Amino acid sequence: MFDPSTETDPDFDLDIKDEVEEECLKFGPVKHIFVDKNSKGHVYLRFDSVASAANCQRAMHGRWYARRCISAIYMRPQEYEAKFGSS
Incomplete structure (x- = not known):
């Protein structure tokens, strides 16, 4: 969703998190969201259902x-929990 090499604000991840969360809440409660600043633009979401x-x-x-x-793909719950713990 983003290219970290072009981001100039050190807190750019917080802006992206807020924007993504606002858009995704339309589909249901979001239990966890993480913007990986050290990736190729990955944002991880975990929904309530x-x-x-x-x-x-x-x-x-x-x-x-x-x-x-945007390439929105699923992660198996086990993979998500291994990466972030049970959120």
């Missing part, structure tokens, strides 16, 4: 954000 996650994934995949096409 599978239905909310599925609806958000369908709506976001292929959309554009800051001149970048």
Whole structure:
């Protein structure tokens, strides 16, 4: 969703987190969100339910954000928990 090499504000991740959370709350409660500043632009979300996650994934995949096409893919719960703990 972003290119860290072009970001100039040290807190850019907080702006992206707020924008993504605001958009994704339309699909249901978001339990956890993380903007990985040290990635190629990854933002991780965990929803309250599978239905909310599925609806958000369908709506976001292929959309554009800051001149970048969003690739919204699922992570298995076990992978998410290994990365972030049980959030």
